[in-house]
Amino acid sequence: MRDNHLHTHFSYDSKAQFEEYLQAYSGEIVTTEHFDLSNPYSKQDDIPDYESYCREIAKLNCLYDNRIKKGIEIGYYQPREADIKAYLAGKDFDLKLLSVHHNGVNDYLDDEVASMDKATVIKDYLDRLEYAIGRVEADVLAHFDYGFRLFEISVEALKRYEEQLARIFQKMINNNLAFELNAKSIYLYEHEHLYCYALALLKKLGCTRYSIGSDGHKLEHFRLHFDKIVALLADYGISESQLIS
Numbered sequence: 001m002r003d004n005h006l007h008t009h010f011s012y013d014s015k016a017q018f019e020e021y022l023q024a025y026s027g028e029i030v031t032t033e034h035f036d037l038s039n040p041y042s043k044q045d046d047i048p049d050y051e052s053y054c055r056e057i058a059k060l061n062c063l064y065d066n067r068i069k070k071g072i073e074i075g076y077y078q079p080r081e082a083d084i085k086a087y088l089a090g091k092d093f094d095l096k097l098l099s100v101h102h103n104g105v106n107d108y109l110d111d112e113v114a115s116m117d118k119a120t121v122i123k124d125y126l127d128r129l130e131y132a133i134g135r136v137e138a139d140v141l142a143h144f145d146y147g148f149r150l151f152e153i154s155v156e157a158l159k160r161y162e163e164q165l166a167r168i169f170q171k172m173i174n175n176n177l178a179f180e181l182n183a184k185s186i187y188l189y190e191h192e193h194l195y196c197y198a199l200a201l202l203k204k205l206g207c208t209r210y211s212i213g214s215d216g217h218k219l220e221h222f223r224l225h226f227d228k229i230v231a232l233l234a235d236y237g238i239s240e241s242q243l244i245s
Contacts, residue, residue, distance in 0.1 A: 001212060001226070001230075001240060001243050001245060002027065002028050002029065002030060002245045003021075003025075003029065003030075003212070003213060003214050003216065003222060003223050003226070004030060004032070004071075004095060004097075004140060004180070004211045004212060004213040004244070004245075005032055005073070005097060005140075005142060005143075005180065005182065005211075005213020005214060005215045005216070006021065006029065006030065006031045006032060006071075006213070006214060006215075006216050006222065007031060007032065007033060007034065007073075007215075007216065007217045008021075008031050008033065010031070010033040010048045010049065010052075010053050010056075011033045011034040011046075011048065011073075011217070012034055012036075012039075012042055012046040013034065013217060014217040014218065015218075016216075016217060016218050016219060018031070018056065018057070018060050018068060019060070020219045020222075021219065021222055022060070022064050022067060022068070024219060024222060025222070025223065027067070028067050028068075028069060028245075029067060029068055029069070030068070030069035030070070030071040030094055030095050031068070031070075031071055032071035032072055032073040032095060032096075032097050032213075033048040033053065033071070033072055033073065034046055034048070034073050034075065035047060035048055035072050035073060035074050035075060035084070035087065036075035036077075036101055036102070037075070037077055037080040037083055037084060038077055038079070038080055038102075038104060039075070039101075039102065039107070040102050040104065040105055040106055040107055040110070041102070041107040041109075041110065046075075047087065048072065050091055053070070054070065057070060069094035069095060070092065070093050070094050070095075071093055071094060071095035071096065071097070072088075072093050072095075072096055072097070073097040073099055073142060074088070074096060074097065074098055074099065074136055074138060075099050075100070075101045075102070076098060076099065076100055076128075076132035076135060076136060077100075077102065077104065078128070078131060078132075078135075079104065081135060081136070084136055085136060088136065088137070095139055095140070096136075096137065096138040096139050096140070097138065097139070097140045097141075097142040097180070097213075098132060098133065098136065098138035098140065098141055098142060098177065099142045099143065099146060100125065100128045100129045100132050100146065100147065101146065103124055103125075103128065108121070108125060108146055108147045108148075108149065108150070109146075109149060109150060113150055114150040114151070118148070118151050118153070121147065121148065121151075122147060122148050122151075122153075122161065123161075124147070125146070125147025125148065126147065126161060126164050126165070126168065128147075129144070129147070129168055130164065130167060130168045130171065133168065133171045133172055133175055133177065134171065134174075134175045138175075138177055139177060139178060139211075139244065140177055140178045140179075140180050140211045140213075140244070141172045141177045141178070141179055141180060142180045142182065142213065142215075143180060143182040143184075143185050143215065144165075144168070144179070144180070144198060145182075145185050145189075145191050145194055145195075146185070149185060149189045149191070150189075153194065154193075155193055155194065155196075155197045158194055158197060159197070162201070165198070165201060166201060166205065169198075169201060169202055169205050169207065170205055172207075173205060173206065173207055173209075176209070177209070178209035178210055178211040178244045179198070179202055179207055179209065179210050179211065180210075180211045180212070180213050181195060181210060181211070181212045181213070181229050181232070181233070182195075182213055182215050183212070183213065183214045183215060183216075183221070183223075183224040183225055183226070183229060184214065184215035184216075184221065184224065185215070186225070186229070187224060187225050187228075188221075188224075192232075195232075196232070196236075199232075199233075199236045199238070200236065203236055203237070203238075208242055209242065209244055210233065210238060210242050210243050210244070211243065211244050212226060212229050212230075212243060214226075
């Protein structure tokens with residue numbers, strides 16, 4: 001299956017080249033470049049150069065048998081919604097991820113977030129995530145745990161937010177978004193237990209659309225532990241036919 005969350009040098013935080021992924025894997029790739037307005041991490045609007053992106057893909061597709069699809073990771077931020085929609089209008093992407101990366105003051109992965117009150121940060125993040133779904137057109141809800149990646153949190157602690165998580169997942173389903181199994185969250189941030197909890201809740205809600213993404217910004221993370229994720233999905237009765245591509 002395809003890696004549905006991947007970055008290249010068209011994202012502000014990656015230097016990866018398309019050719020690295022193409023030479024490491026014989027199948028189709030899609031890159032989902034960061035689009036984050038008012039990014040507190042970089043202190044600027046991070047906008048992929050769409051024209052250059054399309055030109056490079058067109059050139060490489062001539063050499064690599066049309067194996068590259070176009071994608072974007074939309075970092076939703078409510079005060080800039082009009083600007084987000086204006087940029088996306090008229091642009092052709094094969095895959096759109098929906099994310100919430102920041103609250104206008106901090107990216108949720110900023111070092112200082114780790115020392116903030118956990119409950120306050122999680123509630124702020126979940127409120128923003130719940131609002132974001134349906135505000136812009138997208139195909140996948142990416143890394144549901146992004147806002148609390150930096151925290152050690154048990155399933156029992158996360159269950160305190162189950163009512164809101166159920167609303168978020170139901171809204172995701174109603175808007176025909178797939179749920180992302182994010183390899184970086186699961187294996188590098190050690191949140192497998194939280195994803196198992198989410199999968200059980202999603203099954204109860206009747207979710208039938210899933211996506212696997214490495215969230216890779218460099219070759220060594222490309223398709224990270226995809227075999228383990230497929231096995232994990234099988235444990236919950238989710239087949240490869242339910243994965244979007």
